[in-house]
Amino acid sequence: xxxxxxxxIRVVAESRRxxxxxxxxxxxxxxxxxxxxxxxxxxxxxxxxxxxxxxxxPPGQPRLPLxxxxxxTALLLASGALLAAAHRVFQRDRARAxxxxxxxxxxxxxxxxxxxxxWVRLIHQGLTLTSSTLGSFFYLIVGMHALHAVAALALLVxxxxxxQRGWLAQSQLATAEVFWYFVVILWPxxxxxxxx
Amino acid sequence: xxRLAGKSGLAAVLAAAAPRTAAACAVCLGGQSELARQAFFGxxxxxxxxxxxxxxxxxxxxxxxxxxxxxxxxxxxxxxxxPLVSRASSSR
Numbered sequence: 001x002x003x004x005x006x007x008x009i010r011v012v013a014e015s016r017r018x019x020x021x022x023x024x025x026x027x028x029x030x031x032x033x034x035x036x037x038x039x040x041x042x043x044x045x046x047x048x049x050x051x052x053x054x055x056x057x058p059p060g061q062p063r064l065p066l067x068x069x070x071x072x073t074a075l076l077l078a079s080g081a082l083l084a085a086a087h088r089v090f091q092r093d094r095a096r097a098x099x100x101x102x103x104x105x106x107x108x109x110x111x112x113x114x115x116x117x118x119w120v121r122l123i124h125q126g127l128t129l130t131s132s133t134l135g136s137f138f139y140l141i142v143g144m145h146a147l148h149a150v151a152a153l154a155l156l157v158x159x160x161x162x163x164q165r166g167w168l169a170q171s172q173l174a175t176a177e178v179f180w181y182f183v184v185i186l187w188p189x190x191x192x193x194x195x196x
Numbered sequence: 197x198x199r200l201a202g203k204s205g206l207a208a209v210l211a212a213a214a215p216r217t218a219a220a221c222a223v224c225l226g227g228q229s230e231l232a233r234q235a236f237f238g239x240x241x242x243x244x245x246x247x248x249x250x251x252x253x254x255x256x257x258x259x260x261x262x263x264x265x266x267x268x269x270x271x272x273x274x275x276x277x278x279p280l281v282s283r284a285s286s287s288r
Contacts, residue, residue: 018265020258020261020262020265021258021261029254033247033250033251033254036246036250037243037246037247037250040242040243040246041243043239043242044239044242044243047235047238047239048232048235048236048239050235051229051231051232051234051235052229052232052235
Protein backbone atom coordinates (compact mmCIF):
# COMPACT_ATOMS: atom_id res chain seq x y z
CA UNK A 1 0.00 0.00 0.00
CA UNK A 2 1.40 3.34 -0.93
CA UNK A 3 2.19 5.52 2.00
CA UNK A 4 0.69 8.59 0.38
CA UNK A 5 -2.07 9.14 -2.11
CA UNK A 6 -1.68 9.81 -5.80
CA UNK A 7 0.22 12.85 -6.73
CA UNK A 8 3.55 14.20 -7.78
CA ILE A 9 6.55 15.22 -5.81
CA ARG A 10 8.19 18.22 -7.32
CA VAL A 11 11.88 17.68 -7.40
CA VAL A 12 13.06 21.22 -7.70
CA ALA A 13 16.64 21.94 -6.95
CA GLU A 14 17.38 24.97 -4.86
CA SER A 15 18.01 27.39 -7.67
CA ARG A 16 20.01 30.59 -7.39
CA ARG A 17 18.16 33.64 -8.62
CA UNK A 18 19.60 34.68 -11.95
CA UNK A 19 19.40 38.30 -13.10
CA UNK A 20 16.91 38.86 -15.92
CA UNK A 21 19.52 40.65 -17.96
CA UNK A 22 23.29 40.39 -17.41
CA UNK A 23 24.59 43.27 -15.29
CA UNK A 24 26.87 44.51 -18.07
CA UNK A 25 24.02 44.68 -20.57
CA UNK A 26 21.76 46.46 -18.09
CA UNK A 27 24.46 49.01 -17.27
CA UNK A 28 25.13 49.61 -20.94
CA UNK A 29 21.40 50.05 -21.67
CA UNK A 30 21.13 52.72 -18.97
CA UNK A 31 24.24 54.45 -20.35
CA UNK A 32 22.82 54.34 -23.89
CA UNK A 33 19.51 55.87 -22.70
CA UNK A 34 21.48 58.76 -21.16
CA UNK A 35 23.46 59.22 -24.37
CA UNK A 36 20.28 59.18 -26.47
CA UNK A 37 19.06 62.14 -24.41
CA UNK A 38 22.39 63.94 -24.94
CA UNK A 39 22.11 63.56 -28.72
CA UNK A 40 18.41 64.49 -28.64
CA UNK A 41 19.41 67.76 -26.98
CA UNK A 42 22.10 68.44 -29.56
CA UNK A 43 19.78 67.60 -32.47
CA UNK A 44 17.07 69.86 -31.01
CA UNK A 45 19.45 72.80 -30.66
CA UNK A 46 20.73 72.30 -34.22
CA UNK A 47 17.20 72.01 -35.65
CA UNK A 48 16.07 75.25 -33.97
CA UNK A 49 19.19 77.09 -35.09
CA UNK A 50 18.79 75.87 -38.65
CA UNK A 51 15.11 76.74 -38.86
CA UNK A 52 15.70 80.20 -37.37
CA UNK A 53 18.50 81.06 -39.81
CA UNK A 54 17.60 83.30 -42.74
CA UNK A 55 20.10 81.54 -45.05
CA UNK A 56 21.23 77.96 -44.60
CA UNK A 57 23.99 76.83 -44.90
CA PRO A 58 25.72 80.08 -43.86
CA PRO A 59 27.25 81.93 -46.82
CA GLY A 60 30.91 81.29 -47.56
CA GLN A 61 30.94 77.89 -45.92
CA PRO A 62 31.73 74.67 -47.81
CA ARG A 63 29.01 72.13 -48.54
CA LEU A 64 29.10 68.97 -46.45
CA PRO A 65 30.19 65.88 -48.44
CA LEU A 66 26.95 63.97 -49.06
CA UNK A 67 28.14 61.14 -51.30
CA UNK A 68 31.26 60.08 -49.42
CA UNK A 69 29.38 60.22 -46.12
CA UNK A 70 26.60 58.09 -47.61
CA UNK A 71 29.28 55.50 -48.47
CA UNK A 72 30.57 55.79 -44.90
CA THR A 73 27.04 55.24 -43.60
CA ALA A 74 26.79 52.06 -45.64
CA LEU A 75 30.10 50.87 -44.11
CA LEU A 76 28.78 51.43 -40.61
CA LEU A 77 25.46 49.70 -41.33
CA ALA A 78 27.33 46.73 -42.80
CA SER A 79 29.45 46.61 -39.65
CA GLY A 80 26.29 46.43 -37.52
CA ALA A 81 24.89 43.63 -39.70
CA LEU A 82 28.15 41.69 -39.36
CA LEU A 83 28.04 42.05 -35.59
CA ALA A 84 24.49 40.65 -35.57
CA ALA A 85 25.75 37.73 -37.68
CA ALA A 86 28.64 37.21 -35.24
CA HIS A 87 26.12 37.05 -32.39
CA ARG A 88 24.15 34.27 -34.13
CA VAL A 89 27.29 32.29 -35.00
CA PHE A 90 28.66 32.71 -31.44
CA GLN A 91 25.63 30.90 -30.01
CA ARG A 92 26.37 27.82 -32.14
CA ASP A 93 30.15 27.80 -32.52
CA ARG A 94 32.30 30.33 -30.68
CA ALA A 95 35.40 29.84 -32.79
CA ARG A 96 33.56 30.62 -36.02
CA ALA A 97 32.35 33.97 -34.65
CA UNK A 98 35.87 35.39 -34.95
CA UNK A 99 35.65 36.19 -38.64
CA UNK A 100 32.42 38.25 -38.70
CA UNK A 101 33.47 39.97 -35.47
CA UNK A 102 36.85 40.98 -36.91
CA UNK A 103 35.19 42.19 -40.11
CA UNK A 104 32.72 44.27 -38.08
CA UNK A 105 35.64 45.89 -36.24
CA UNK A 106 37.46 46.50 -39.52
CA UNK A 107 34.44 48.20 -41.14
CA UNK A 108 33.87 50.26 -38.00
CA UNK A 109 37.52 51.36 -38.04
CA UNK A 110 37.11 52.22 -41.74
CA UNK A 111 34.15 54.43 -40.89
CA UNK A 112 36.09 56.33 -38.22
CA UNK A 113 39.15 56.70 -40.50
CA UNK A 114 37.11 58.01 -43.45
CA UNK A 115 35.30 60.44 -41.19
CA UNK A 116 38.70 61.71 -40.08
CA UNK A 117 39.75 62.21 -43.71
CA UNK A 118 36.53 64.16 -44.39
CA TRP A 119 37.14 66.36 -41.37
CA VAL A 120 40.66 67.24 -42.51
CA ARG A 121 39.27 68.13 -45.97
CA LEU A 122 36.53 70.31 -44.46
CA ILE A 123 38.98 72.13 -42.19
CA HIS A 124 41.17 72.89 -45.24
CA GLN A 125 38.08 74.23 -47.04
CA GLY A 126 37.41 76.64 -44.17
CA LEU A 127 34.82 74.89 -42.02
CA THR A 128 36.13 75.14 -38.47
CA LEU A 129 34.63 75.24 -34.98
CA THR A 130 34.62 79.04 -35.02
CA SER A 131 33.94 79.77 -38.70
CA SER A 132 30.12 79.60 -38.40
CA THR A 133 27.26 78.11 -36.41
CA LEU A 134 27.21 75.26 -38.95
CA GLY A 135 30.87 74.50 -38.18
CA SER A 136 30.32 74.67 -34.43
CA PHE A 137 27.36 72.31 -34.48
CA PHE A 138 28.85 70.03 -37.14
CA TYR A 139 32.02 69.36 -35.15
CA LEU A 140 30.12 69.14 -31.87
CA ILE A 141 27.47 66.65 -33.03
CA VAL A 142 29.57 64.58 -35.43
CA GLY A 143 32.54 64.78 -33.03
CA MET A 144 30.45 63.43 -30.16
CA HIS A 145 29.35 60.57 -32.38
CA ALA A 146 32.96 59.90 -33.42
CA LEU A 147 33.97 59.84 -29.75
CA HIS A 148 31.31 57.22 -29.06
CA ALA A 149 32.32 55.27 -32.16
CA VAL A 150 35.97 55.15 -31.01
CA ALA A 151 34.96 54.03 -27.49
CA ALA A 152 32.62 51.35 -28.86
CA LEU A 153 35.32 50.24 -31.29
CA ALA A 154 37.79 49.86 -28.40
CA LEU A 155 35.22 47.70 -26.62
CA LEU A 156 34.77 45.58 -29.75
CA VAL A 157 38.54 45.12 -30.09
CA UNK A 158 38.66 44.01 -26.44
CA UNK A 159 35.85 41.55 -27.24
CA UNK A 160 37.81 40.14 -30.20
CA UNK A 161 40.91 39.68 -28.01
CA UNK A 162 38.88 37.86 -25.38
CA UNK A 163 37.30 35.66 -28.03
CA GLN A 164 40.72 34.73 -29.42
CA ARG A 165 41.88 33.73 -25.94
CA GLY A 166 38.68 31.77 -25.32
CA TRP A 167 37.58 33.98 -22.43
CA LEU A 168 34.59 35.68 -24.02
CA ALA A 169 31.22 35.16 -22.33
CA GLN A 170 27.90 35.65 -24.10
CA SER A 171 27.02 38.56 -21.78
CA GLN A 172 30.27 40.37 -22.61
CA LEU A 173 29.57 40.13 -26.32
CA ALA A 174 26.00 41.36 -25.74
CA THR A 175 27.29 44.36 -23.76
CA ALA A 176 29.63 45.41 -26.59
CA GLU A 177 26.82 44.82 -29.09
CA VAL A 178 24.43 47.22 -27.30
CA PHE A 179 27.03 50.00 -27.50
CA TRP A 180 27.90 49.36 -31.14
CA TYR A 181 24.25 49.12 -32.25
CA PHE A 182 23.65 52.49 -30.57
CA VAL A 183 26.52 54.00 -32.60
CA VAL A 184 25.24 52.33 -35.82
CA ILE A 185 21.56 53.26 -35.42
CA LEU A 186 22.30 56.84 -34.34
CA TRP A 187 24.47 57.66 -37.35
CA PRO A 188 21.81 57.60 -40.15
CA UNK A 189 19.67 59.93 -37.98
CA UNK A 190 22.60 62.34 -37.59
CA UNK A 191 23.33 62.07 -41.30
CA UNK A 192 19.73 63.01 -42.09
CA UNK A 193 19.66 65.93 -39.65
CA UNK A 194 23.13 67.43 -40.17
CA UNK A 195 24.08 66.58 -43.77
CA UNK A 196 20.76 66.61 -45.68
CA UNK B 197 -2.38 100.78 2.45
CA UNK B 198 -4.48 97.79 1.45
CA ARG B 199 -6.38 99.89 -1.11
CA LEU B 200 -3.11 101.06 -2.59
CA ALA B 201 -1.85 97.47 -2.80
CA GLY B 202 -5.10 96.42 -4.45
CA LYS B 203 -4.86 99.21 -7.03
CA SER B 204 -1.22 98.38 -7.75
CA GLY B 205 -2.11 94.72 -8.25
CA LEU B 206 -4.94 95.60 -10.62
CA ALA B 207 -2.65 97.93 -12.56
CA ALA B 208 -0.07 95.13 -12.86
CA VAL B 209 -2.67 92.72 -14.20
CA LEU B 210 -3.92 95.27 -16.72
CA ALA B 211 -0.34 96.06 -17.77
CA ALA B 212 0.29 92.35 -18.35
CA ALA B 213 -2.68 92.25 -20.72
CA ALA B 214 -1.51 95.29 -22.67
CA PRO B 215 1.08 93.82 -25.09
CA ARG B 216 -0.35 92.06 -28.10
CA THR B 217 2.39 89.44 -28.16
CA ALA B 218 4.91 88.44 -25.54
CA ALA B 219 8.23 86.80 -26.29
CA ALA B 220 8.73 83.82 -24.01
CA CYS B 221 12.47 84.25 -24.15
CA ALA B 222 13.96 87.71 -24.49
CA VAL B 223 17.17 86.51 -26.11
CA CYS B 224 16.01 83.97 -28.65
CA LEU B 225 14.93 84.92 -32.11
CA GLY B 226 12.57 81.99 -32.57
CA GLY B 227 8.92 82.32 -33.30
CA GLN B 228 9.54 84.70 -36.17
CA SER B 229 8.74 82.24 -38.91
CA GLU B 230 6.39 79.30 -39.23
CA LEU B 231 9.36 76.98 -39.75
CA ALA B 232 10.99 78.10 -36.49
CA ARG B 233 7.69 77.73 -34.62
CA GLN B 234 7.33 74.18 -35.93
CA ALA B 235 10.93 73.42 -34.94
CA PHE B 236 10.33 74.65 -31.39
CA PHE B 237 7.15 72.58 -31.14
CA GLY B 238 8.74 69.44 -32.62
CA UNK B 239 11.86 69.55 -30.46
CA UNK B 240 9.82 70.26 -27.32
CA UNK B 241 7.72 67.19 -28.07
CA UNK B 242 10.85 65.15 -28.80
CA UNK B 243 12.59 66.08 -25.57
CA UNK B 244 9.42 65.59 -23.53
CA UNK B 245 8.36 62.25 -24.92
CA UNK B 246 11.73 60.60 -25.61
CA UNK B 247 12.67 59.86 -21.97
CA UNK B 248 9.20 58.47 -21.32
CA UNK B 249 9.41 56.23 -24.38
CA UNK B 250 12.94 55.06 -23.51
CA UNK B 251 12.24 54.28 -19.85
CA UNK B 252 8.81 52.84 -20.67
CA UNK B 253 10.37 50.66 -23.37
CA UNK B 254 13.03 49.37 -20.99
CA UNK B 255 10.43 48.51 -18.33
CA UNK B 256 8.21 46.79 -20.93
CA UNK B 257 11.17 44.74 -22.21
CA UNK B 258 12.23 43.75 -18.67
CA UNK B 259 8.68 42.64 -17.82
CA UNK B 260 8.50 40.55 -20.99
CA UNK B 261 11.87 39.02 -20.17
CA UNK B 262 10.70 38.24 -16.60
CA UNK B 263 7.64 36.44 -17.95
CA UNK B 264 9.79 34.40 -20.34
CA UNK B 265 12.16 33.35 -17.53
CA UNK B 266 9.18 32.47 -15.29
CA UNK B 267 7.63 30.36 -18.03
CA UNK B 268 10.93 28.54 -18.64
CA UNK B 269 11.27 27.77 -14.90
CA UNK B 270 7.67 26.48 -14.76
CA UNK B 271 8.28 24.21 -17.76
CA UNK B 272 11.51 22.89 -16.25
CA UNK B 273 9.78 22.18 -12.92
CA UNK B 274 6.98 20.29 -14.71
CA UNK B 275 9.55 18.16 -16.55
CA UNK B 276 11.33 17.32 -13.30
CA UNK B 277 8.16 16.37 -11.43
CA UNK B 278 8.35 12.62 -10.44
CA PRO B 279 5.11 10.61 -10.17
CA LEU B 280 4.73 9.30 -6.56
CA VAL B 281 2.94 6.07 -7.54
CA SER B 282 5.75 4.93 -9.80
CA ARG B 283 8.23 5.64 -7.03
CA ALA B 284 6.22 3.70 -4.45
CA SER B 285 5.75 0.69 -6.72
CA SER B 286 9.43 0.59 -7.64
CA SER B 287 10.48 0.66 -3.97
CA ARG B 288 8.30 -2.38 -3.10
